[in-house]
Amino acid sequence: MIQAPVIEVRTVGMSFGNGTGARAVLTDISFDVVEGAFLCIVGPSGCGKTTLLRLLAGLLRTTTGVIRCHGEPVTVPSRDRAIIFQDYSKALLPWRTVANNVALALEACGVEEPERGAQVSALLRTMGLTRAADQYPSQLSGGMQQRVQIARCLAQRPRILLMDEPFGALDAITRQGLQDEVTRLALELGTTVVFITHDLEEAIYLGDHVIVLAANPGRIVERIEVGIARPRSQLATREDPRFLAHRHRLFDMLQDH
Amino acid sequence: MTRRLATIAGALAFVALLLGAWQLGALYGAISPIFFPSPVRTLEELAKQVADGRLWQPLGATTMRMLWGWFAASIAGVVIGAAIGLSRTAREYLEPMLEFLRPLPASAVIPVAVSFLGLSTQMSTAVIAFGSIWPVLLAAVHGFATVDPQLAEVSSSLCLTRWQRLWKIALPSAMPDILAGVRVGLGIALILAVVTEMQASLPGLGQNILLAQRSFKSPELYAGVVVLGMLGFIANQLILGIERRLLRWRALPE
Numbered sequence: 001m002i003q004a005p006v007i008e009v010r011t012v013g014m015s016f017g018n019g020t021g022a023r024a025v026l027t028d029i030s031f032d033v034v035e036g037a038f039l040c041i042v043g044p045s046g047c048g049k050t051t052l053l054r055l056l057a058g059l060l061r062t063t064t065g066v067i068r069c070h071g072e073p074v075t076v077p078s079r080d081r082a083i084i085f086q087d088y089s090k091a092l093l094p095w096r097t098v099a100n101n102v103a104l105a106l107e108a109c110g111v112e113e114p115e116r117g118a119q120v121s122a123l124l125r126t127m128g129l130t131r132a133a134d135q136y137p138s139q140l141s142g143g144m145q146q147r148v149q150i151a152r153c154l155a156q157r158p159r160i161l162l163m164d165e166p167f168g169a170l171d172a173i174t175r176q177g178l179q180d181e182v183t184r185l186a187l188e189l190g191t192t193v194v195f196i197t198h199d200l201e202e203a204i205y206l207g208d209h210v211i212v213l214a215a216n217p218g219r220i221v222e223r224i225e226v227g228i229a230r231p232r233s234q235l236a237t238r239e240d241p242r243f244l245a246h247r248h249r250l251f252d253m254l255q256d257h
Numbered sequence: 258m259t260r261r262l263a264t265i266a267g268a269l270a271f272v273a274l275l276l277g278a279w280q281l282g283a284l285y286g287a288i289s290p291i292f293f294p295s296p297v298r299t300l301e302e303l304a305k306q307v308a309d310g311r312l313w314q315p316l317g318a319t320t321m322r323m324l325w326g327w328f329a330a331s332i333a334g335v336v337i338g339a340a341i342g343l344s345r346t347a348r349e350y351l352e353p354m355l356e357f358l359r360p361l362p363a364s365a366v367i368p369v370a371v372s373f374l375g376l377s378t379q380m381s382t383a384v385i386a387f388g389s390i391w392p393v394l395l396a397a398v399h400g401f402a403t404v405d406p407q408l409a410e411v412s413s414s415l416c417l418t419r420w421q422r423l424w425k426i427a428l429p430s431a432m433p434d435i436l437a438g439v440r441v442g443l444g445i446a447l448i449l450a451v452v453t454e455m456q457a458s459l460p461g462l463g464q465n466i467l468l469a470q471r472s473f474k475s476p477e478l479y480a481g482v483v484v485l486g487m488l489g490f491i492a493n494q495l496i497l498g499i500e501r502r503l504l505r506w507r508a509l510p511e
Contacts, residue, residue, distance in 0.1 A: 095432070
């Protein structure tokens with residue numbers, strides 16, 4: 001069965017500045033993502049992967065080409081697409097408690113009390129934050145702060161989740177826990193995910209598909225279908241011969257570019 | 258806790274030391290008591306004013322004068338500061354003008370205010386508001402202009418309305434700057450309340466001090482100064498208390 005793609009990216013180019021000072025950050029990017037799929041985009045720093053995610057979110061406009069979500073051209077942000085920022089400590093409101101940070105997304109949607117409080121409690125429970133509800137972000141560990149950001153994104157019930165190196169700054173154990181939790185949630189809710197990382201293993205472990213970008217200017221050099229069923233397992237999947245084969249091939253590719 | 262108590266005890270001991278030196282200086286007649294009463298005489302005068310109720314009216318008048326001018330300045334300062342801080346163009350056009358007006362001594366505008374408003378309470382309020390708006394206004398401009406760009410992206414991606422951005426993101430993020438500004442502004446408001454009373458013969462502690470000095474009632478003069486000092490101290494403590502409450506999130510145990 002062929003599904004219509006949820007996200008269509010068509011010959012997208014992006015440059016900053018204009019005239020002779022213009023610098024191309026992305027050229028000729030095209031790909032599709034189908035409903036419920038988990039796409040990982042991996043590449044070295046400076047390859048424009050964060051720019052690409054901001055284009056998908058509608059925080060930036062493409063210079064050339066077009067991005068469509070659910071058939072509509074993306075020009076401005078929409079509640080349908082939630083973005084999880086890399087720098088969780090700056091993406092939370094330091095003056096609001098955990099519960100009120102999550103509530104912000106519901107306030108934006110016009111959800112009133114008592115419905116809002118009930119939804120917040122449910123989200124905090126989902127993300128294991130119930131006991132931290134009345135604490136402020138600065139009192140939490142990095143992993144917990146990132147959980148708050150994820151809870152806030154889930155509050156707006158997005159059909160597409162855009163994640164910008166969300167676990168890059170976390171320790172290995174916390175990272176693995178959150179990787180499994182996010183993939184499980186995405187699977188349960190049927191959310192389509194675009195996940196940016198510079199960690200090749202993370203990309204193969206999480207993604208149904210992996211796109212490899214090279215820098216200067218940012219362009220697609222390889223795309224693979226991982227072909228291992230989700231949910232996956234930190235031990236078994238990482239020892240799977242298919243996982244290792246992908247890792248070898250893409251590792252060499254990232255080295256060459 | 259014991260450290261806190263020790264600090265308070267130390268501060269009180271220092272006050273006692275100064276009062277002792279003042280008492281001794283007066284006792285040995287280093288300065289004529291006509292110009293320089295002992296602290297005991299000053300406090301006796303103060304107690305008398307409290308007992309027969311002569312203190313309350315001027316104290317109330319000066320306090321209200323200070324509060325109205327300061328309140329008007331704080332509201333106007335935050336609103337104008339937000340408008341300037343949130344617009345890059347407004348900042349570029351208006352900042353040189355603000356830098357010209359800010360260092361202008363507010364007492365220099367008293368004659369201007371008098372020629373427009375007469376020797377009135379409105380004149381006093383206007384001068385107080387003009388003088389105490391600057392710290393709030395400049396703090397608000399800075400606070401609203403430096404909202405973290407990451408939070409701006411968060412606001413966009415959550416599709417907050419302009420009003421929600423202003424109210425839920427920009428204002429709380431500018432709040433530490435604003436509170437520091439209003440606290441400085443309150444000190445200036447008290448100074449200008451006293452100065453305008455002296456200049457325009459408006460009822461209040463400032464006028465009482467001036468009259469006491471002219472009729473050589475030095476205990477009354479010093480009692481007035483002590484009350485003004487306490488008024489300033491209490492006002493400052495109140496704002497610090499509000500600051501601690503509103504900015505609870507800034508000083509948290511890890």
